[in-house]
Amino acid sequence: MSTAALLDRIRSIVGDKGLLTDASDMAGYLTEARGRFKGNSPAVVRPATTEEVAAVVKACAEAGAPIVPQGGNTSLVGGSIPYEEGREIVLSLSRLNRIRDIDPLNYTMTVDAGVVLTTIQNAAAEADRLFPLSLGAEGTAQIGGLISTNAGGINVLRYGNTRDLVLGLEVVLPDGRVWNGLRRLRKNNTGYDLKHLFIGGEGTLGIVTGAVLKLFPRPKQAETAFVAVPDPASAIELLARLREASGDAVAAFELMSRRCLEFALRHVAGTTDPLSEPSPWYVLSELTAGTQSDAFRETLENALGEAFEAGLATDATLAASETQAKQLWFIREAIVEAQKFEGGSIKNDVSIPVSRVAEFIERAEAAVEAICPGIRPTPFGHVGDGNIHFNLSQPEGADTAAYMDRWEEITHAVNEIVLDLDGSISAEHGVGRFKKDDMPHIKSPEELDLMKLVKAAIDPKGLMNPDKLLP
Structure with missing residues (x-):
């Protein structure tokens, strides 16, 4: 034809x-x-x-x-x-944008694949429920794409990746048949859980057209703290202490370097330095609770006080209102925008065991500086789940094109450290076209063989998003 x-x-x-x-x-x-x-x-x-x-x-x-x-x-x-x-x-899938059903008592929502994430969040809130997936592109990202890439975001520590938030799927298979797996069950022990083939499959096995999503009780209280810490190792120890003190109520725990904050202050209107004195590193953390209680805030204050005594933190501010909390989170989001004004930026979306994040940052910063003197690392991200956006701004005054031509060389050095620490070179952005040729270096032959067998079985003609994900 x-x-x-x-x-x-x-x-x-x-x-x-x-x-x-x-x-x-x-x-x-x-x-x-x-x-x-x-x-x-x-x-x-x-x-x-x-x-x-x-x-x-x-x-x-x-x-x-x-x-x-x-x-x-x-x-x-x-x-x-x-x-x-x-x-x-x-x-x-943009025209498939219906919310099909909300079942508050079952804590589920059934949606078309083209529904934008903020629409889902708002619909859940109107039903006095929470859909916790949250990320920078939530105003345009559609749930089908988020499912197909197993997106992460800021709340993975408490609620998990997208994979953990999906109960059922509807998928159009490569031959045009429709698999209706829109089950709203928490328990269904009847063989292979097929939905997991398509979550994170990046559209290479079929097209997600609908999903049953998990909902959660809406938090009645949120406490947000911006904390100065001397180094990443102290941040990791602080995370453990906050989890223990709060009964694991830490919903988000973000790390950023001083350079990240300075970029945001320099280039993004509306950002202000929350603390009076500069610190080499900062943590932005949010704890949530199901009931309103002064004791919950006291728990955070006491845990931070103990962290000060132990030398894990040097200063902190706690949001006194929802408006102040949004201002603190605005700083975190501004980091992404601010890097655009500092020239070329080589970006790495990596995942490291939480206990080894500090070692990774130290080793990776030393490695890239040795390769490219004057390079400006801007590590930030979801350290609570081990996901670091290890972005690298060009040296001041460098030629941007020449610097960006070194992307593969510099990224290779970073990836070698990631793999040595049992990490992943793609934490939440996926593989796509960009990282598919790296797959033989990070996957064992057995893993790749299994993935190719699955692809060949479900999409024998190779027509679903060809030459993506698999080398």
Whole structure:
């Protein structure tokens, strides 16, 4: 079947509104946030129902046309971008945007794959429930893409990754069949748990069109603290103490260096230094409780007081209101934006056992400085679950293009340390196009063989997001 004939068939399924072929209309679907990848496609298809997705996939399967599924297109590894050859159809889930059901007593919500994360958070709140997944792109990221990349965010320490927040899935398979696994059960011990093949599968095995999500009780109290610490090792010890003192009520625990804060103060309006004296490192932590109690805040204050006495912390401020808490969290989010103004930035999304985070930062900073004198590490991130965004700004005055050309060399040095510490080179961003060639270095032959066998069994024609994830 010719491309023109395929597009005519697709148009008959989704209508004119569901098919984009004009270059200007497609442009936003063919490049990603960092601008590292830009692809081509004969068309962007925007089905409005699961049935339409299934019919489009079946048509593509019969025509031998590869498909790139796309959610909010917030991927940072090129996973949702087609290749430059222009063979792949981009299938956007953005019109599948219904919240199908909320069951407060079962603590579940059933949604279409194209529902934006903030919409889910707000719908849960209206039902006096919490959906805890939270990350910087939550205003545009869609739940199907978040599921397909097993996204993390700031609350993993307390609630887990996206994988831990999904009870059931609806998936369109590569031949156009629909697997309805939208079960709302916590216990279902009847063989293989198939949903886990598609969570984190980056669209290489099928297209997620719906999901049953776990909800939680809404916290009635949140205490937010911005704490100065002398070094990352002290931060890790402070985390352990806060978890023990609070009965494991630490929802988020973020680490940032002084350079990160200085970048934010320099470039992002509205940021202020929360403390009177500078510190080499900081922690932003939030503890949550199901009931309102003065004793809960006292628990945090007492734990911090003991940390001061032990030399683990040197200063701290506790938010006195929700507004102040948001101001503290604004600093954390501003770090990402601020780096853009400091020239080229080589970014690493790595995961290390929490107990070895301090060792990683020390070794990795020394390694990159030896390779590129004057390089400016800006490590920050979700240290509570071991996920460090080990970003590296170019030396002051350096040529940006020349610096960015060293991405592979510098990242290789970082990755060697990550693997030596039993870590992962992709904590929450996925593999996509960007890191797929690293897979043979980080996965054993047995792991890769199993992954390829699964791919071949479910997608024998190799039409689902080809040449992503697997080398």
